[in-house]
Amino acid sequence: MKGLSKYNFNVSEIFYSIQGEGTRAGLPCVFVRLQGCRLRCSWCDTPYALEINQTETLMNGAEIIEKIKSYDCHFVEFTGGEPFEQAEIHQVMKHLVDLGFVVAVETSGYIDLAFADKRIIKILDVKCPGSGMSKKNKYENFEYLTKIDEVKFVIADRADYDFAKGICDKYSLGSKCDSILFSPVFGKLDNLQLAEWILADRLNVRMQVQMHKYIWHPDKRGV
Ligand code: SF4
Secondary structure, three states, rough: OOOOOOEEEEEEEEEEEEEOOOOOOOOOOEEEEEEEOOOOOOOHHHHHHHHHHOOEEEEEEHHHHHHOOOOOOOOEEEEEHHHHHOOHHHHHHHHHHHOOOOHHHHHHHOOOOOOOOOOOOEEEEEOHHHOOHHHHOOHHHHHHHOOOOOEEEEEOOOHHHHHHHHHHHHHOOOHHHEEEEEOOOOOOOOOHHHHHHHOOOOOOHHHHHHHHHHOOOOOOOOO
């Protein structure tokens, strides 16, 4: 693993759990949560992973890959925080794909995705107004979407829903990737309400709930 030992990543946690979101919900998955995010979404459920200057576990790329291999699971998701704030992680992801892993990354919309390996499944989180961070969306990133990618809207209320619908239309997101995810903010927007809005508008989107928050206690870490 030449070149992967040079940079030490600030890692919040690495754990093995059930994927709770997206088109692969329900599959066992290794999660690599990197520390640090410049956004402050009002409903963020990983406040412990936001401060990049708060050093958690320092691991180089080779050590991260060894840890991932120890779980004997071929599906890996990088999350955060914002994984691409530590830009060298691109090399680790690329190496994992070369090794045959299925690699996904959950990324917020404010980091340039031009450098992301096309073989990696990008789950692009577009910030709705209720997050307080919608001005940070970098819509140019839609250019880098491919069919394997997913666009996610976390929806707190009707204004967020209308915003998400408008963005889907304006950027023809349905033609850019196969999965557009509408996800209610846990504990804030009723699941049934969101389902009814989607059905009333005949939207061709995938509604999702965060399955892990129903399996385990919603505040439990490492799942
Ligand atoms: S982008 Fe993600 S990690 Fe960053 S504040 Fe928002 S929800 Fe939290």
